Amino acid sequence: MSRSLRHGALAATAIVFSIASMSACSAGNDAQTLQVRPDNAATSVDSIKIQNANVITQPEHDAEGPAVVSATLFNDGDKREILETITLPGSNAQVKLHAAEGKGPIIVPAGGRVIIGGKGNAAAVIENGREATRNGNVQQVVFKLSRTGDIGLGATVVPATTFFEEFGPSSLPELPSPKPTQTSPTPSGESSQTPGVPSDSPSGTPASSTPSDSATAS
Template sequence: MSSSLRRGVLAAAAITFSILPLAACGAGNNAQTLEIKPDNAATTVGDIKVQNAVVITQPDPEAGGPAVVAATLFNTGTSAQTLESVTVDGAGESAELKAAKGKSLSIPAGGSLILGGAENASAVLSVTPEDVKDGNAQEVTFTFSKTGDVSLRAFVVPSESYFTGWGPTEVPAAPEEDTASPTGEATGEPTGEATGEPGGEASGTPTDAASATATESHEASGH
């Protein structure tokens, strides 16, 4: 085996070895996080690694309502850390954090925390389309108890295709149209005006004129 080929094999083995621990951590919590395929934002600050960060909005771009931040957070340190807040530049208030049922927002040493998706922790933003727009890459900041702020730019995408299961669960309903008032106006006053006064005037005046003409003709023939 040539030296260049040997170096290539060793490099590939090193990459595979470095990925395996992270993949095992993700699978230990919820392997579905590995199903997000696009090149989403990732960064490392100290003991914290953020992968697959993305902001997911409503499937209808015209709909108001909440959006969510989805990401996988790894703690490569030797002590636990707690996720304290998640903010998106332009969204105003911080996301509302909620731990998965029976769990907390603490990330154990060597463990991970998944945001988004069924039965995982969640970070929900009460925003409108003006705050967070599809297609943007907006800065997202995760704040941890020991590492502090970890920021990166994440894509904003609608809850469609493979993002459907990770998007917001509250989809605003379209407002109901009030059809009672227009119907009443159309069949009320206009109808009365059309069949009432105009009809009376039209059928009264010509009849009186015809009677007067007949009387005059009778008197003339009598003379």
């Protein structure tokens, strides 16, 4: 190899190392700087895509309370789908679904998406979450939709900390406040006594009258 070619190769190598060093310095060792996020389960069947699926438990290991399933469901079809159930095969856990507005089914609109988990979103609550699974495991989760049917995937079980804190177990969507029952007030100065019923009658029925002596004598 000629001297000029060797010099060119060395210069190119130096440039590569220089760029790599600058990239490393700008990124640092901070995962947030690198925008690294935990791997979340995702899959797709027909027009339905499920992303960011996780089972999120209480933030403290020994804490009692429910767990939740979090996920985002996309519908690329031209007809809406209804999320009928979420099940956890291999466990006795029951998952209760709650729409974002607190009533009705969870609907995945045509050409849209629905987010499960997090404030203001739909919720999928595992009542006996601590018994259902353990942190660090991969839990099989099956989403049953009205048109597509069952879609299963393995979701990681994580505590409600760091990235998952805002999607973990929390209060359910707020239900509409029931309207207060209005009762007709009794006008002041009027008695609530039933007309024709003497006030001294303890049972609320008219007291029977005893015939007078004069009537008996006649």
